Amino acid sequence: MSQQPPLRHRIITLSLLSVAAIYFLVPVYWLTVSATKDTGDLFGTFGFWFANPHPVDYLHDVLTYDDGIYVTWMLNSLLYAGVGALAATLLSAAAGYALAKFVFRGREAIFNVILAGVLIPGTALALPLYLLFSEVGLANTYWAVLVPSVVSPFGVYLCRIYASAAVPDSLLEAARIDGAGETRIFGTVVLRLMSPALVTVFLFQFVHIWNNFFLPLVMLNDSDLYPIQLGLVGWQGYADRAPELYQYTVGGAFMSVIPLMVLMGVLQRYWRTGLAEGSVKT
Template sequence: MTRTPLRYRILTTSLLTVAALYFLMPVYWLIVSATKSSADLFGTFGFWFADPHPVDHLLDVLTYDDGIYTRWFANSLLYAGIGAVCATLLSAAAGYALAKFPFPGREAIFNVVLAGVLIPGTALALPLYFLFSGMGLSNTYWAVLIPSVVSPFGVYLCRIYATAAVPDALLEAARLDGAGEARIFAGLGLRLMTPALVTVFLFQFVHIWNNFFLPLVMLSDSDLYPIQLGLTSWTGYADRQPVLYQYTVGGAFLSVVPLMVLMTVLQRYWRTGLTDGGVKA
């Protein structure tokens, strides 16, 4: 086995180090800035701590305006949690069906799903608003939840993974034993597709958590806002209430904590899902 020359290893390590610093620097700045007052944000060095009581500023974020930030945080958890779980289950069922059940028009349906992957969400926001407004569901939780349970990418990934990871012989053996299709899907299909399902859940959770335009179009009641829309509303009043600059930065820091925890916990499933789905296909 030939070893990579030392100069190439040094070059590769140096490039990866620079890339890591490039992506971690904004996170570090956010952590440092979350500990500062509004005056310190603009009057001190941006990459070092300035306040000896950083936790107090974060507590102020949680208690400002009768704890509206905690309401936004709970709304984001609701939208992202329920939306990601439902999207994962629907994607699993659709991908499994497209992979394991031959029927007329199957490839046409799959091509439509692929087209859905290419359509940006912003292009659908206004048509969705008119649709939900006509049904009387605009400015409700449903206006954000229902579009969030649809994931064309999830259907695509689940079909590719089910084709590679769920053997047809195993399904035939289960049918010969008298198992119904629903039981086979729940007992075998979902278990064998676990890495892909975790990947879909992670992608969809992050997408919904960071979604801004759809809630902006659908919601007018600030009590229904997710974090991203709520923080933007704070920045709109920051010129008249400078303290909102600090609250916005602190709120932004708190908003990325769940994503960091989720990425850390699920990263090994995420890597497995992407690798197996891409290689076996």
């Protein structure tokens, strides 16, 4: 019979978790309440309670403003984040698996360079990337945001660490003896064993691309190519001349977090599955 931790420790842990939950949930609550208000109530009423709420009407105004430009931004964000995160996950899985399970000259040097890439902030690379993409004629296109998004040094690092622990060499050798090629082994065996790590990489990369502001700001000047974050900042910049844009910005920000919440809820079960499998392995 397992012994429970002392009551004092449980109280401290619960208190810290409660404070953390409040810290993260209060902004979401404020955003939810504010999305139900018009511009006048947004500035003239208590920020943490409802006032004449008409959320459906206000959110409809956001979606239809300027010929539905917000819908275009939403689709652009889904394209950038979805395709970029999926490609980054597959690339990270392949690179991490190769670095973990294949011995070749320069392997550790390559891995060290990847680790160095984790420490370089994305803002430091935005201008060189813009100059490079301008030279090849890809600036102000979808590719200018998509191509840099498929590289995830952290994803490669995580996949290498996970592949080293979760993919047994004996299983790989058995598959090779049975005549399976390396591509088939990777696609049918390795990816399944690494699924918890791949879900983590996908989610981290999706959130990173979805919230990325500086790279699209540097790369794009056509508003039809903007992701949500860049478009909302543009609305906020014009709000002094069109006050209704304050409410549209808040409503747009509220709708922008919904895909992230849905994605987190959907992918949680894969984390639980991975943890349960790891707990019974011998």
